[in-house]
Amino acid sequence: MAASFDPPIETECPTPAAAWAGVRMSYDRDEEIFGEGEPARNVYMVVSGAVRTYRVLADGRRQIVEFHLAGDVFGFDGDPTHNLTAEAIGEVTLQVMRRTAFFETDRPDAPGAGHAWATLLRKLQRAEAHVIMLGRQSACERVASFLLDMRGRMIRAGFDGDGISLPMTRQDIADYLGLTIETVSRTFSQLQVSGMIELPSRRSVVVRNLAAMDRICA
Amino acid sequence: MAASFDPPIETECPTPAAAWAGVRMSYDRDEEIFGEGEPARNVYMVVSGAVRTYRVLADGRRQIVEFHLAGDVFGFDGDPTHNLTAEAIGEVTLQVMRRTAFFETDRPDAPGAGHAWATLLRKLQRAEAHVIMLGRQSACERVASFLLDMRGRMIRAGFDGDGISLPMTRQDIADYLGLTIETVSRTFSQLQVSGMIELPSRRSVVVRNLAAMDRICA
């Protein structure tokens, strides 16, 4: 039964935070973590909760560049100042450290050497996948890809099953996928009607037909 | 006079290639440099010419992720295998080196320390800018942004003036901007009619009204 699914939005980071120096900080819903134009000295690791990084164009259009979930590292945009704004989605706890210190973790003699490189390369690959999605995929393909991506990230974080909990609003999803909130909503409905997903609540999705969803993603 | 503009497509790399180990290699027009799924052991620096990296979806849709011009480094997509295909646009000369060796250039004691980090961070920022463009900008805004980006890269490479030489076809531009070739062509025409650019030949563009172009980019 889908209803038995309990949203694990607040989860501890799977990466050992002990390996991180720096300070732990908490943010409230919609609180700004850093803003466009501010000096970019720190990097941040999500301990619990979720973060969005985005840019707003002059006329108000917003593009969310990435959602950062428990274990993710962010704050690399821009040098010497941030190109993006980062905001808490709901309550968030972060581990904050100097960028220089983060780069240091990559010295050959440092514990976890190569970790920083791998992190950056993964971010680059995610950004490239985002480009491909926004450049060439339809609304339906984008939504399906998004859901399967969220599912994969949840599973990698230790939650298995097809229940996906979405910390963000429909508007956030729309601004991530380059669509309007109405199109996202309609697409969710279509996927539900066609039996591929269930929508037990606003913030949760259950994948009913993974193979079909996979096929959509093209 | 616009006609006096000579296309400097073939240019020597501004970064001292001597700092690079590795082999020099040449490729013909449309020749594959690496393909999706191949082991990703090397990184490449463009000495002369231009390269496109792209992915093709199952049904043939192509998204170009990046154009690499003289001085640019590429080949970071995917680990352990490439997620993208890289192809020569026209005749290309590349300097090829092991990824591991490239990362080594970043050891504190190595000459040019910090160079590799800076390279990756710049690539990430470009990818994020691409995301914003594809997610939220109109066809006209995309084309204008593209032209000004190409202009900026040419200027940084040592060519000043408003004459831009485009090594790639309209189809390549379309696949980079997430548009069709017809839309790109129409938008070029509109910009020309409105007096913002001139199109002296297929592969060159002259910016006539930089301020107006800037304003379009939003």
Next chain:
DNA sequence: CGGCCCGTTGAAGCTAATCAATGGCCGTGG
């Protein structure tokens, strides 16, 4: 219980895609 925010649904409009035909440049070969 009431208000507010978020999400859903419907109808009309617009942008870019698709389908189709023509134009022009360039390389090749007579």
Next chain:
DNA sequence: CCACGGCCATTGATTAGCTTCAACGGGCCG
């Protein structure tokens, strides 16, 4: 040197998909 063929680009007409505008619903919190 000119003629031909092929490829790339442009332009026009129509269509499709997403956005915009508008109204309603439903859950949650005070």
